[in-house]
Amino acid sequence: MSPEQPAISSVHPFTASPGHRVQANPSDVFLDDEHHSEFGLVDYWRIVRRQKWGILGVVFACLIIGVLIALKSTPIYQAEVTILAEPVQPKITASNQYVSNALVWLFYETQYEIIKSRAVAARVVDKLGLEAHEEARRARLRAEAEAGDSGGLFGISLNWRDWLPKEWTEQKEKGPSAEQRREMLITRLVNDLTVKGGEKSEIINIKYQSPDPELAAEVVNAVADSYVAFGLNSRLSSARKTTSWLNDQITELKRKLEESEAALEAYQKTTGMVDTESRQQLVSAKLASLTAEQIKAQTARSEAEIRYNQVRKIEKEGGGFDSLISVLNSPLVLNLNAKYSEMKRRVSELSERYGEKHPKMIAARADLKQADKALQSAIKKVVGSIRKEYEVARDKERKINAMIARQKREIGDIRGKGFALAKLEREVENNRQLYETFLARFKEEDVAGDYDISNVRIIDRAIVPMAPVKPNKMRIALISVVLGLILGIAFAVIRERLDNTFKTLENLENRLGLPVLGLTPLLKKLKKGELAERHVSTAPRSPFAEAINHIRTGILFSNIDRPPKVILVTSASASEGKTTLASNLALAFSNLGRTLIIEADLRKPRFGGIFPKEHKHGLTNLVSGQEDLKSCVRQDAANKNLFIIGAGTLPPNPLEFLSSDSFKKVIEALRERYDHIVIDAPPVLPVSDAIIVSRLVDGVLLAVRTEFTTHQMAVDAYRRLKAAHIQPLGSVLTMADAARMAHYGNHYYHYDSGYYGYGEG
Known part of the structure; x- marks a missing residue:
């Protein structure tokens, strides 16, 4: 090599x-590479690194667009007025504490609705002459449009209405009547108002936003004044309505109390049930006594039944009754049995000295026969007494059981009637308490003075705002950057996923x-x-x-x-x-x-x-x-x-x-x-x-x-x-x-x- x-x-x-x-x-x-490896966070990070310039380009473009939109947007000013809305607390007594808490909680919810009501808004529109102000604004916008000031981006209007044919917009401008325009102003005023507070304190904040800072302050101050005036005018009417409502409730509660008392009295007469507790105690004591007797009767019947079963067994087997314990323990049987034995012994002695036909033998045998007859008669009496004793014990037990069943039924009946009686008594008591509560509250003090009169005053009036609250340029820039990142990364991921070229050795081997x-x-x-x-x-x-x-x-x-x-x-x-x-x-x-x-x-x-x-x-x-x-x-x-x-x-x-x-x-x-x-x-x-x-x-x-x-x-x-x-x-x-x-x-x-x-x- x-x-x-x-x-x-x-x-x-x-x-x-x-x-x-x-x-x-x-x-x-x-094969597809996706079958060999999962697409995880590391892969997304690599995509971001590979496509970083493209992503940064998208972020920069979004940032530029956001900045241009922020610069082109109309500044919005916000004015705020602070109001103290303190309901006059009623005297805290056991009879009105719950009602007081409920009404105080509802008080602030009601105030929010009053402030944003169309009635208050209508007062503001009339007081400030906002209809004329709106007409002036519309005329100014028309003049700017005719002068070519579109207020758009790069000379292109951002208002979709500007894209409509001119005859359409002119027709729409002329369309609404004076009353309709007034209602539209009221609706817009209500929608632009923001009311918060009253949750942890008694302060209510009213805010209003407008492109005109002076108008924003005037409107929110007028809303506060109209709210206070509205409360003063509606106080008496509210008090009368509250009194009328309480009076209606008292009348209805009195009717229900009388009906429940009548129903209780009728039930007592029909059933005779007045004091169910003492009657139930008496029946229960009797039931306890019968229960004790039942136990004794069951014991006696059980013992008699044992002796009776022994008699039936001997009768069935054909034996003698002389082996029964009751027979053996009978004094009469014992005495007769002794006489019988004595006679039998005498016959035996005489038979050794005399013959069968001797008068003494005949007399002795007659006495023996008579003694045996007396003994058998006594045994039969004892056996008969066993049968009789069993039947008596059984009948007694049955009678006691029947008496106990009757007592139990009587107790159940007393309890059922007692439940119904108690229900009627509770209904009477509840109706009486409600009636007395409302009646006492009605008599104690003037409901309007306690609950409807509220201490409402303006703490801080609105001043003309110096700086706009919208657009928030920093927030728009931040949102633009975040949106650009999201769009850039999404574009990069889509681009990478659509790219089906070979990039790695593993990619090549897996594919081919x-x-x-x-x-x-x-x-x-x-x-x-x-x-x-x-x-x-x-x-x-x-x-x-x-x-x-x-x-x-x-x-x-x-x-x-x-x-x-x-x-x-x-x-x-x-x-x-x-x-x-x-x-x-x-x-x-x-x-x-x-x-x-x-x-x-x-x-x-x-x-x-x-x-x-x-x-x-x-x-x-x-x-x-x-x-x-x-x-x-x-x-x-x-x-x-x-x-x-x-x-x-x-x-x-x-x-x-x-x-x-x-x-x-x-x-x-x-x-x-x-x-x-x-x-x-x-x-x-x-x-x-x-x-x-x-x-x-x-x-x-x-x-x-x-x-x-x-x-x-x-x-x-x-x-x-x-x-x-x-x-x-x-x-x-x-x-x-x-x-x-x-x-x-x-x-x-x-x-x-x-x-x-x-x-x-």
Whole structure:
């Protein structure tokens, strides 16, 4: 590797790595950059930096327009009068505190409406004779219009009415009657008044704006005087209305009180409910007593039921009742059982001494039978008493339950009637309180004296303003600057978003899906007589030369086993720097061995200006057999390893010429003579020459000019190559301005002496 070649590690991330080629399908390689990166705040900031002069121009234009508008606008003066509006507070008592607070709050809201009322405005119009003043103003405007003073911007009126036909405006001026003009004056006066205050203090400020400072002061003072006069005149009427309103309310409240009292009395007579509380207590006490008896009855019934169930079980099983506890515990049964046992023992004793027919035995057995009969009779009585006891306990429990249910129903009925009675009593009480409140307030004092009379006086009368309040030139200038910034940035963003040219390596790779072998910096300043097409030779240590060496390395490493020998350089359209790239690339390859550069652009050849001593014979003469190789090939004077074949005599049909077998044989023959061959071909889109020649080479480079070639142009060129089954080695971004590229994407590109690389920024 030659010393001037860049290290492999300096290859840009978007450059094809050694031995790697992207094989892309044309249907899925043409991607939009927006699919690869989001458009964030950093991108907007870069747009602002790139378009800063355009944005500043828009800001300056808006500022100039704003200043002109401010200078041309009619000055507006504002006069202000201060009024103390203090309502006379009523005596604070428990009966009127709420009413007082409500009326005081409403007082100021009412004053604002009075000040801006048409009645007050009409007083001002009549007092100051504003109708005559308005007629004078209209006459002055007509005179100025006839004199040609439009008051517009650059001699153009800003009033849309001035654009109407003269007969229309004259008809409109004559249209309204005197009464209509008066009403229009009143409406305008009301709309131009501003009333504020009374929120945290008792001060009310009245402001009025007008182009005439003296008129502004006169109008606002007249408004204050008319407001005070209006209040004095309306005070008595307001007091009478308030008294009448209170009287109506008292009458209505009295009627409601009488109706509620009558309803309460009728309900008490109908239900007999007077004192529901004592009656409910009595019923509740009885219910508590019944509840205690219910518990005892339930216990007795439960015990009797147990004994009764035992009897039923014995009857069902067919056994004897002598094992029942109730039977065993019965004194009668115990006594009879003892007699029975005694008789049985006696019969047993007598049977040992006497026979069965002995009178004593017969008598003893008769006594035993009688004792057994008495015992069984006693047991039956005990069993019968168990049944009877169970039935009695059950009936008693049922009666108590029924009595409890009746008591509960009675309590519910008492409560329901009590609720209704309480509701009627509350209604009577509420109506009585309202009635007494309004009646007491009506009798205490004169409502008009307490609430309607207000202490209103003028504190500061308006003086003639010395300086206008409008237009606010500083505010207009600030708004103009802000508006200019918004419009400028919006214009810049729209312009950038509509710009579909290539600006970064990432942009190029994402769009085409091809390896990007590098970029060539824009040569802004060349010395006198220096050619961009030979910059690698004249400035071998320049950043441009390093960039070309970088591209050369990418080409050689695209296939390490069989590096491309014949390279074709083309572009989508003209003026994309393909010839500059091809000639400098040939100069770079000449540092590695014998290199031939062929001018295959037979439509617009340029080698004559790049290689001045070029033979008059060239490629066409060689392919047609008119001249031999020696006559058509020239060795470069500055670089002995570089050989040139110019276009030669231009043929009438370049496409057929390049498609000939003779051209193919010439290329094959030249392969054997030179180490590297670079072919400068025509653009892909205008003609098909480059596609024909591309089939004879080892690799194709597609030159794409920065901020010139559109996405669609490059995509169409790549599609044409792919359609011809030609896979380019990669693309090269040409004529890249490092300063401008720093404003695109997330990286910066720098060129230092002896180094061409890429860094994070």
